[in-house]
Amino acid sequence: MFPEDAYNLDFFREEGFHRKTCERCGGRFWTRDPTRKTCGDPPCDPYTFIGSPVFRREIGLDEMREHYLSFFEERGHTRIKRYPVIARWRDDIYLTIASIADFQPFITSGLVPPPANPLTVSQPCIRLDDLDSVGRSGRHLTTFEMMAHHVFNTPEEEIYWKDRTVALCDELLLGLGADPLAVTYKESPWAGGGNAGPSVEVMVGGLELATLVFMDMKVSPQGDYEIKGERYSKMANYIVDTGYGLERFVWASKGSPTIYDAIFPEVVATISDLAGLDSSVSDDERTRILAANARLAGMVDLEDASLRDLRRRISSDIGISAEKLDEIITPLERIYAVADHTRCLAYMLGDGIIPSNVKAGYLARLVIRRTLRQMKDLGIGVPLSDLVSMQISRLDYSDLDERLETIAEILDQEEERYAETLEKGRRLVKRIAEGYGKKSEKIPLSEMISLYDSHGIPPEIAKDAALEAGVEVDLPDNFYSRVASTHIRSEKEGREEVTIDLPETRRMFYERPFERRFVAQVLEVVDGNVILDQTLFYPEGGGQPADRGLIRKGAKAFRVVDVQSAGGVVLHKIAEGESAAFAFEIRPGDSVEGEVDMSRRLAHARHHTAAHIIHDSAKKVLGSHIWQAGAQKSEERARLDISHYKRISREELKEIELLANRMVMENVPISTGWLDRAEAEKRFGFELYQGGVPPGTSIRVVQVGSDVEACAGTHCTNTGMIGPIKVLRTERVQDGVERIEFAAGVAAVLRGQERDDLLFEASDILSVPPEQLPKTASRFFEEWKDLRKEAARLKEDLARAQMEGLTRRAVEVGGIKIVVAVIENADVEELIKAASMISGKDYVAILGSDKDGAKIVTAVGKKGLAKGLSAGEIVRAATLVVGGGGGGKPEIAQGGGPRAEKLTEALKAGLAKVKASL
């Protein structure tokens, strides 16, 4: 735990606060009220603000946000713009879940200075953890704005720490008209994301309005403090991390029965209208029920089981039947959920998340489908895109019109797709249900899990469809946890960080990008890697592969096969067979000469610059929702993955290619340079970070025409240097991510030639010029299909003719007529046709052919079957002779073997088998 004095603030003492122990939960808290006995946090205290607001007057979202931000601005904080709700700068989370998430990991760790200090921001956050409670509890939201002020203190400079933080909070609350005696500060150790520290929860009227975290520890196995089972030690930097719930402030100011009524009453009203909500319940009664619901729900965690208890308590509290309560409250819950979810989608899609089956996109789809289900239950007929558009218009996007258009298209497509999935699902369930229905069994749980897991059919919908077919299902209450338990979790392997205790290698490839040779001093040789004081070798990074080349000492040359960077130190890997000699030959302190394979480097540079151009062109052709989702370059080709919600058409692709080549022909210079991070972000925004966020106070910014990216790669000096750009193909790597494969420079010419070769080879085969290939190919294909049908018909005719001749040559054994014959040049299909015709005349057929080895087909007519003959057994006896095997049904069977010369003998063996069986 923290030291005893962690919460002993001068502020509390000076203001006459008392430190107390809650008589319900035992937690410590601070209050001005000498008579207070409980900490203020539910369930120790109930909601008291519902119906009796804690602030002076009602304040809406926009006004409250502005009030907060200007309050802190007036007190020395710099207001900064909100970050996107999709955390593109993080690789550990998909969504921005707190204001502090904006500054992790580099700013909190001290690697990068904050954009301002101290600062204030109102950061929209999305948390989907309590999705099930949204709409039901009266207080849960998927999306909320975390208003915050943050301070980043260093050992050199402390801006302010605990006292001023709490003082500011207190001033804010009292300024809004909160009763000083009603405000309590509850002590609560905080830990998360590898950091920890003391925190206070700020409670008013039973509602937690803010949390003030004093982050001053980090995870450390040998640390002195233990919090929630992990050991922590003090950090040099210490950070004020506050979080004020904008929506809760608004709710507290209004005292409405639910938070939803407080923050977007007009959206709730619109959705109610669309749902044609029955207004037979008086507003008074509804308010009473909701207030009771919210008050009680505030006291408990919402699990499915406890929801039922909750309902029972409410119905007895206000004296109506549980059924009646359900009838009134369920549609309201759905309306609230839709109001919340559509706002969540407005932020998600507005900030550029493309729905997908993976990653952040999956979360968007999850919310979309949930919302669609709720809308259907409510009987809302308008498209989801209408509701989301209404929500987006409330946000402040500068390019609203283009966004609205794209988002409407995305949502309409999602809605249509979900309908298709469900329709397909219903058919599938019906088929499965019929299968179990026949056996008069229930549909087992395993089947229900597979329906959900593999086909996305929610169990409720599956159940409905099954009941329609008159089949019961096995559906336990804990269905979803059963699904979860079928997924085995695999532990992620942490990448080993190589730390080398040497100064950073001087990287000369930025100033002298096209210089081949350099002289450097050897600092160290480790595991076949050489470390130099400076280098022209580019280490792998940003999708650009490592350079190769030579390192020379005197007359001896060693091949560099890989170059990696570890903590700023560049490692040059020497070829396997040469590293022993190298270690012997070259020692720390030696002077060596390096030589970079420049044709490889140039190919990489061309592909890298071309990737930026393709990205820019794609954005122009497809829309501003395009983000890079990954990239990889090689000498031969490169690929760029971009976020896009549908397949790129041929036409669009051609347009992208054309635009890219125009940019090349314009031969504009490419500017690269190091910029202060904060300055770069201010000028270019988060669109800089297409390839991820690099660490460091200054970042390298590469500008190619209108495309500006933070990028550490080596680039051409002007676009003309790239040479031609040839787009090769697109691929859908995931739902919502399209891959464009292309080649640039020499590689583009070579790839073009390869395609020409294919074209010429194909036209040579058909003896037509390339421009006639499509027409000719389709003609050939049509003709081939016709001929195939013709051949089948002819084989039928031929078989019939054969049959007539053969039946005349039948032998008779024990009352069964048997045809044994070789049909020259017949394939298996012909043999089968003839044999089945012969057996149709109630003969036994044993036919063979020596086309491509021995082929034997046997067939048995009705009479033969009655006597116990089996075509399968006969063919097995015969094919054994030709060194093969065969089988089939009793009526007809086929087989063969490699030893065609023994065909006649084999047929005899077949006949012998018949004789033996009779």
Next chain:
RNA sequence: GGGCUCGUAGAUCAGGGGUAGAUCGUUACCUUCGCAAGGUAAAGGCCGCGGGUUCGAAUCCCGCCGAGUCCA
């Protein structure tokens, strides 16, 4: 990043080593003054693509392409 499922006729899907099927739709004919319905018949298949195993692959195995879905 991991898991699961599916690509067979225009559509929806059976079949899961041994002659490619059903239903709907299409076309023609019968019936009718005409239409619908009904009856009869026909047309319509590189069984996603490429390898492998096998006497034989739509079917089994591997790879690829395309689609769907659940989870982190």
